[in-house]
Amino acid sequence: MTNDFAADVLICGAGAAGLTLGIELARRGVSFRLIEKMTEPFPGSRGKGIQPRTQEIFEDIGILDKVVAAGGLYPPLREYLDNGTYVEKNPVEGTDPTPAEPYHIPLMVPQFLTERILRERLSELGHQVAFGFRLCSFEQNQEGVVALIAGPDGEKTVRTRYLIGADGGRSFVRGALDINFPGKTLGARAVVADVVLTGLGRDAWHQFNHGDMARMVHVCPLAGTDLFQIQAPIPLEGEFDLSADGLGRMISERTGRDDVQVHSVTWVSAYMMNARLADRYRVGRVFLVGDAAHVHPPTGGQGLNTSVQDAYNLGWKLAAVLDGAPDRLLDSYEDERRPVAEAVLGLSSRLFNAQKQGEMRRGREVHQLDIGYTGSLLSGEISARSGSLRAGDRAPDAPFKGAAGQPGRLFQLFQGSHWTLLVHGARPGGIPPRPGLRIHCVGPQGDVIDQWGHIRGAYEMEPGECVLVRPDGYVGATFCATHAAKLEIYLDRVGLSSIEE
Secondary structure, three states: OOOOOEEEEEEEOOOOOHHHHHHHHHHOOOOOEOOOOEOOOOOEEEEEEOOOHHHHHHHHHHHHHHHHHHHHOOEEEEOOOOHHHEEEEEEEOOOOOOOOOOOOOOOOOOOHHHHHHHHHHHHHHHOOOOOOOEEEEEEEEOEEEEEEEEEOOEEEEEEEEEEEEEOOOHHHHHHHHOOOOOOOEEEEEEEEEEEEEEOOOOOOEEEEEEOOOOOOEEEEEEEEEEEEEEEEEEEEOOOOOOHHHHHHHHHHHOOOOOOOEEEEEEEEEEEEEEEOOOOOOOOOOEEEEEHOOEEEOOOOOOHHHHHHHHHHHHHHHHHHHHOOOOOHHHHHHHHHHHHHHHHHHHHHHHHHHHOOOOOEEEHHHHHOOOOOOOOOOOOOOOOOOOOOOOOOEEEEOEEEEOOOOOOEEEEHHHHHOEEEEEEEOOOOOOEEEEEEEEEEOOOOOOEEEEOOHHHEEEEOOOOOOOEOOOOOOOOEEEEHHHHHHHHHHHHHHOOOOOEEE
16 A cells, blocks of 8 residues: 555654544554654643543543543542632532443543553554654645654655644644634633642542632642642743742642642643634645644643544544545545534633633533534435434444344444444345445344344434444434435445445
8 A cells, every 4th residue: 555655644743633543543454654753752631531422432442441440530629718618519510321322421531641541552553653753844745745754863754645743732734734723812821730749638629719810729639640730820921930849839829728738740831721723624635633723721621532533533534545435535524523623612712711700510511422523525314214313423322132142232333443334124235245334234133133222212213224324433324225225325435335245
């Protein structure tokens, strides 16, 4: 596939987006190089919330159990009052899991632990991050991209078919493409730090002067570590002491307590809060993912999750086009993901404004389970159906019993790099076998028995109806078995060519 190319894809940036994209390409046998200008992995906790939709993705790529084991649940919010007392609140609205939505609450996992698990998964698939390598320049033409990379042994020219900018909010790739990055600075500067600290328990997320942007400070125990994360607004201008002594003095001055001691700092950052969205996600053979395409205020835990889902959307499409699918499939990446980022930016900004007023409770709106692509060109309503599930919606999970009697879940059938066709009843004619498509018949005589009615409840499929699920867990098309021949056009468009039996 690579011919005179060093690899099919060059990924610049080994954060959560770059690592997820690498895993997606590795699962599909696509050759790639993943470079990171830092000489060692990111050491901080900046993105610590893993939302339910991202948990579903992590199940698919085989790391969810390790992520859950590495972190934990958010502790209660303990808001200290001026009279010396406190009140406790649950930061997460309580919901129960359902058969269609098995993951229902955000997890707390410090970013450095999440990325460590992603790197381990990448290693299991035979790939490593090349740390200490920086993209210096690149040019592209109709055949590929020529990139100049500087590393420990000097500069080297690398030729690939595609280049992915996963290189963060100050993206070199975005700047080199001269893509506008409009938005706004939110008029707030903050410090976030991972510290060793005594004087506060690990049983709560401690909040002092909440809603007071001059005196507020939050101290949260980081699940899976012995560390605490400090978050606090700081003056817009001037130097700020980011040392252990400086952070300790800030806590003392803002809380009036001298029993809280900061002993050491493992990572710290002072930053301006921004909400920005790139005008374009694609220029020719170059794409932006993650923070290179959008930056968010930290409220609501949306940034890392949106970045992971960018990569999850792009990965299967890159692999399909490299395997012969039409190039226009790649245009659907921006068409689908940019509106999502725009909506998430609005949500994060609203939550930030609410936080300034003292409100911290988060509900379903941050879980990202309702994100979909119903307006996408890849969402095909090939024939009318009575159910409410539409092409472009997230494909629900559901437990079932296999024909051999064993229990199963739809997410287990979806897991992997393939498409999945669910058929209510007998397999329709006119859909020959093809690489990358797995067909399952739901019903008493099928291989999937809807023993408890959860598939019927989630998919509302009538006899003879079919639902085609994309590799990224969204409904690609719905149709009746009598219109199966029309499915061929759709399958050709996404690169699923048929073979003769």
